[in-house]
Amino acid sequence: MKIYMETYGCQMNVSDSGKITHLFAEQGYSLTETSSDADLIVINTCSVREKPELKIFSALGRYIPLKRQRPELVIAVGGCVAQQWGDKLLKRCPGLDIVFGTHQLDSLPDLVAKVRQSRRAVSVTEFLKCPGGLEVMAIPAAGTVSAMVTIMQGCDNFCSYCIVPYVRGREYSRPSAAIIEEVGKLAQAGIKEVMLLGQNVNSYGLQEKNEISFAELLALVHDISGIERIRFTTSHPKDMSDALISAFAELPKLSPYLHLPFQAGSDTVLSRMGRGYTAADYLEKVEKLRRAVPMIALTTDIIVGFPGESEADFQKTLDMLEKVRYDQIYSFKYSIRPGTRAAGFEDLVADEEKRERLARCQGFQDEISQEILAAQVGSVSEVLVSGPSKRGAGEWSGRTGENRIVNFPAPAGIQVGDLRRVKIVTALKHSLKGEVIT
Numbered sequence: 022m023k024i025y026m027e028t029y030g031c032q033m034n035v036s037d038s039g040k041i042t043h044l045f046a047e048q049g050y051s052l053t054e055t056s057s058d059a060d061l062i063v064i065n066t067c068s069v070r071e072k073p074e075l076k077i078f079s080a081l082g083r084y085i086p087l088k089r090q091r092p093e094l095v096i097a098v099g100g101c102v103a104q105q106w107g108d109k110l111l112k113r114c115p116g117l118d119i120v121f122g123t124h125q126l127d128s129l130p131d132l133v134a135k136v137r138q139s140r141r142a143v144s145v146t147e148f149l150k151c152p153g154g155l156e157v158m159a160i161p162a163a164g165t166v167s168a169m170v171t172i173m174q175g176c177d178n179f180c181s182y183c184i185v186p187y188v189r190g191r192e193y194s195r196p197s198a199a200i201i202e203e204v205g206k207l208a209q210a211g212i213k214e215v216m217l218l219g220q221n222v223n224s225y226g227l228q229e230k231n232e233i234s235f236a237e238l239l240a241l242v243h244d245i246s247g248i249e250r251i252r253f254t255t256s257h258p259k260d261m262s263d264a265l266i267s268a269f270a271e272l273p274k275l276s277p278y279l280h281l282p283f284q285a286g287s288d289t290v291l292s293r294m295g296r297g298y299t300a301a302d303y304l305e306k307v308e309k310l311r312r313a314v315p316m317i318a319l320t321t322d323i324i325v326g327f328p329g330e331s332e333a334d335f336q337k338t339l340d341m342l343e344k345v346r347y348d349q350i351y352s353f354k355y356s357i358r359p360g361t362r363a364a365g366f367e368d369l370v371a372d373e374e375k376r377e378r379l380a381r382c383q384g385f386q387d388e389i390s391q392e393i394l395a396a397q398v399g400s401v402s403e404v405l406v407s408g409p410s411k412r413g414a415g416e417w418s419g420r421t422g423e424n425r426i427v428n429f430p431a432p433a434g435i436q437v438g439d440l441r442r443v444k445i446v447t448a449l450k451h452s453l454k455g456e457v458i459t
């Protein structure tokens with residue numbers, strides 16, 4: 022039997038797809054790269070981007086007709102769009118067999134068996150106290166040195182523009198003992214780097230009785246032999262504790278890299294977004310981080326053109342870029358998510374204005390990113406080798422602790438998972454070129 026997976030959106034979804042693959046591998050399924058020879062097609066959806074439904078309808082428009090030749094084919098849609106639509110998705114797309122919510126991942130094998138037996142479509146989307154599937158291990162891709170480990174799911178923050186709390190549910194943290202056991206197994210399987218995942222990892226453990234804090238969890242992961250690097254995402258600035266900032270200085274395996282979304286530079290906009298911090302609060306945390314680890318690399322998320330954002334507000338976003346000097350930003354024009362608080366806000370910014378501000382923001386950041394990469398030339402970094410480079414030409418590729426991509430000519434005997442000292446010789450637009458120091 023073969024399973025074809027199509028995954029949209031964030032790293033959490035990529036990890037969830039790895040879990041689904043694991044569950045079906047236990048039932049004898051193998052992954053296929055082509056939908057046409059699949060016995061089961063699973064589409065794992067994301068509703069963070071604009072009009073996500075269009076993408077899913079178009080995918081189903083391609084896959085449902087395959088059932089004419091292969092009536093035994095089962096098609097399932099999961100993830101955030103499935104959670105939002107529920108059985109309305111079945112009505113909208115005749116031929117779709119299964120809609121499963123973000124808490125039902127581990128029920129999918131049973132749902133597929135049920136559909137095969139009854140040939141009747143099913144939709145299951147209720148929220149559970151403990152989301153199903155969190156304890157399933159995601160299978161890391163073959164030949165990889167990095168693995169993602171979900172440590173918590175859901176969010177209690179309800180930022181006014183965000184759909185996540187409505188589609189992933191309230192915050193739930195996995196037991197720390199289960200996380201440590203999973204990381205231990207990954208280390209034994211040869212994984213060198215773990216990425217701890219959650220919608221807001223900084224509030225890990227806060228809702229559970231007798232659970233340790235995120236900083237304490239990092240220290241336990243740090244003790245696992247075989248793990249060389251630890252990264253995590255996503256961090257909410259308001260929940261960034263002093264203990265977590267100190268962890269960057271105290272735990273050498275914790276990469277000097279942090280994705281810390283600020284979203285907007287204006288306090289008025291931040292307040293309308295419901296982010297729970299001011300620009301000054303955010304900058305204070307950045308200062309503390311840089312005092313603890315001066316070379317820490319930062320990336321961020323930005324929303325441009327939030328309702329009510331004036332030109333002066335937008336300038337404060339540019340000011341923030343100048344002050345913090347991020348390695349990279351992930352910036353988007355604001356767009357309405359039905360069902361969120363901000364969907365009712367008036368004072369919308371014209372689309373043309375949003376486009377123009379986004380271009381200015383990205384242009385400004387491109388210059389900063391280039392300057393940061395250029396400043397690396399001549400330095401020596403420890404690079405975790407991930408394998409042959411996509412650029413070919415006999416080059417291999419890896420990442421520095423700051424998460425910068427480095428390509429280099431492969432010396433004899435190099436292996437995936439090696440940690441090599443590399444001298445940076447050239448800065449390209451989005452990556453570095455180097456030479457391994459032998």
Ligand code: SF4
Nearest residue numbers: 176178179180183185
């Ligand atoms: S912190 Fe805000 S933006 Fe992030 S997932 Fe929660 S509600 Fe969404």
